[in-house]
Amino acid sequence: MTGLDPENWDELRGLGHRMLDDMIDRLATQRAGPVWRPMPDAARAALRTGLPVEPTSPEVLYDRFSDLIAPYATGNTHPGFMGWVHGGGTAVGMLAELLAGGLNANCGGRDHAPIEVEREVIRWAADMLGFPQDCSGLLVTGSSMANMIAVITASRATPDGQALRRAGVGGRRLVGYAAATAHGCIARAFDLAGLGTDALRIIPVDERHRMDLSALRAAIRADRDSGAEPFIVIGTAGTVDTGAIDDLDGIAAIARQDGLWFHVDGAFGALAMLSPDLRPALRGLERADSVAFDFHKWAQVPYDAGCILVREPGRQAAAFAQSLAYLSREDRGLAGNAPWFCDLGPDLSRGFRALKVWMTLGAYGTARMGRMVEDCCAVARHLAERVAREPLLELLAPVTLNIVCFRVRLAGMDLDALNGELVKDLHESGVAAPSTTMVGGVKAIRAAIVNHRTVPGDVDRMVDEVLRLTRLRRGVI
Numbered sequence: 001m002t003g004l005d006p007e008n009w010d011e012l013r014g015l016g017h018r019m020l021d022d023m024i025d026r027l028a029t030q031r032a033g034p035v036w037r038p039m040p041d042a043a044r045a046a047l048r049t050g051l052p053v054e055p056t057s058p059e060v061l062y063d064r065f066s067d068l069i070a071p072y073a074t075g076n077t078h079p080g081f082m083g084w085v086h087g088g089g090t091a092v093g094m095l096a097e098l099l100a101g102g103l104n105a106n107c108g109g110r111d112h113a114p115i116e117v118e119r120e121v122i123r124w125a126a127d128m129l130g131f132p133q134d135c136s137g138l139l140v141t142g143s144s145m146a147n148m149i150a151v152i153t154a155s156r157a158t159p160d161g162q163a164l165r166r167a168g169v170g171g172r173r174l175v176g177y178a179a180a181t182a183h184g185c186i187a188r189a190f191d192l193a194g195l196g197t198d199a200l201r202i203i204p205v206d207e208r209h210r211m212d213l214s215a216l217r218a219a220i221r222a223d224r225d226s227g228a229e230p231f232i233v234i235g236t237a238g239t240v241d242t243g244a245i246d247d248l249d250g251i252a253a254i255a256r257q258d259g260l261w262f263h264v265d266g267a268f269g270a271l272a273m274l275s276p277d278l279r280p281a282l283r284g285l286e287r288a289d290s291v292a293f294d295f296h297k298w299a300q301v302p303y304d305a306g307c308i309l310v311r312e313p314g315r316q317a318a319a320f321a322q323s324l325a326y327l328s329r330e331d332r333g334l335a336g337n338a339p340w341f342c343d344l345g346p347d348l349s350r351g352f353r354a355l356k357v358w359m360t361l362g363a364y365g366t367a368r369m370g371r372m373v374e375d376c377c378a379v380a381r382h383l384a385e386r387v388a389r390e391p392l393l394e395l396l397a398p399v400t401l402n403i404v405c406f407r408v409r410l411a412g413m414d415l416d417a418l419n420g421e422l423v424k425d426l427h428e429s430g431v432a433a434p435s436t437t438m439v440g441g442v443k444a445i446r447a448a449i450v451n452h453r454t455v456p457g458d459v460d461r462m463v464d465e466v467l468r469l470t471r472l473r474r475g476v477i
């Protein structure tokens with residue numbers, strides 16, 4: 001035996017075919033099973049085998065996968081999954097992962113076809129969002145990383161931004177702005193960029209959960225007056241709590257007037273650009289200096305696949321390339337083909353994420369993707385209408401896109417506790433898996449319709465189960 005290749009390729013081929021058949025069966029029939037089930041202690045314990053010093057056959061390992069892992073996955077491929085913001089994935093994307101794993105490409109750089117696939121996917125992303133074709137971009141783990149790259153790129157696009165790279169922030173008081181409804185990863189980006197979370201000014205929102213633009217203007221003025229350096233304003237296209245969309249055009253105008261970098265966190269909402277009906281709600285996104293979004297959420301690409309686009313060519317490399325000499329690669333041979341993706345973000349070694357994006361978008365086309373996004377929004381509206389009809393239920397926020405926040409209202413009960421417990425009951429029922437959030441200071445049951453498999457009947461089943469579980473609790477309490 002040489003190296004780690006199998007002695008018997010046909011045996012491995014047989015196992016591979018079985019895995020493929022099983023996984024396709026699982027995806028095709030999952031609706032009949034529960035969304036999620038708690039992992040039994042015995043299964044958790046069985047996974048703790050200790051460091052494997054001696055070999056185990058792939059067949060045995062696959063049996064363990066089938067018994068201990070697959071039945072206890074998150075459930076976000078299931079149509080009843082409505083929690084957080086999780087994409088459902090597709091079988092085509094799964095197959096692309098197989099192919100990418102087989103090539104085992106390192107997409108940090110060099111002259112090979114997988115780099116050209118990522119470049120093409122970045123041009124597609126620019127087209128989808130109304131960005132220029134010569135913008136720069138990078139596939140990353142997710143929007144958390146993409147937003148961090150944007151904050152760092154923006155800070156290094158300020159006057160003396162290059163000195164910042166050598167000397168650190170020092171005495172400079174760089175400050176940025178985002179609405180109270182911005183995702184937690186924005187504050188984390190300020191933390192990791194070394195700016196400190198206090199440097200992120202939290203702007204209040206209006207009754208539609210959108211950034212209050214007069215408060216934004218006042219905050220920028222107050223910071224300038226106190227000698228701070230405002231450098232970035234971050235709008236959200238699809239907030240994680242309610243799906244609200246900031247007035248991106250209004251923010252763009254303020255950013256332009258004040259000389260600030262305008263970044264949009266469009267983690268899931270940016271996909272609404274593919275729908276002619278929904279696109280107008282995102283007006284202004286095409287004016288952003290940078291945008292972060294995920295292919296693994298509404299675009300249904302298997303985890304993980306986020307994306308950052310930066311409008312002005314050269315800005316991202318100026319923030320991340322380790323030296324300008326680093327950019328001048330060889331003129332031919334495998335070490336050519338500059339610029340390299342490793343100069344556009346923190347990672348040197350990078351997997352072939354682009355293939356699953358390329359195959360997913362290619363297989364469905366953006367027109368169908370846009371209709372799928374509209375269908376999700378229609379399911380959300382169906383749920384909101386159902387909630388409005390149910391005397392025990394109350395809608396807690398306007399439904400802008402695909403997120404519905406509601407709660408059970410029962411007189412004389414601690415509603416936050418009741419709704420929190422109901423969501424746990426619901427998870428354990430296996431019928432549906434929404435999550436919770438706080439809206440206007442109260443606990444909401446939050447259903448985000450991000451899965452292309454979810455149909456109106458699924459949200460009706462969720463509501464039926466919420467009502468059944470409520471009656472059960474009323475009987476018990």
Ligand SMILES: *Cc1c(COP(=O)(O)O)cnc(C)c1O
Binds near residue numbers: 085143268
């Ligand atoms: C999910 C989400 C993020 C974080 O994205 P990840 O891909 O999970 O890192 C950021 N912003 C918004 C609005 C999100 O919905």
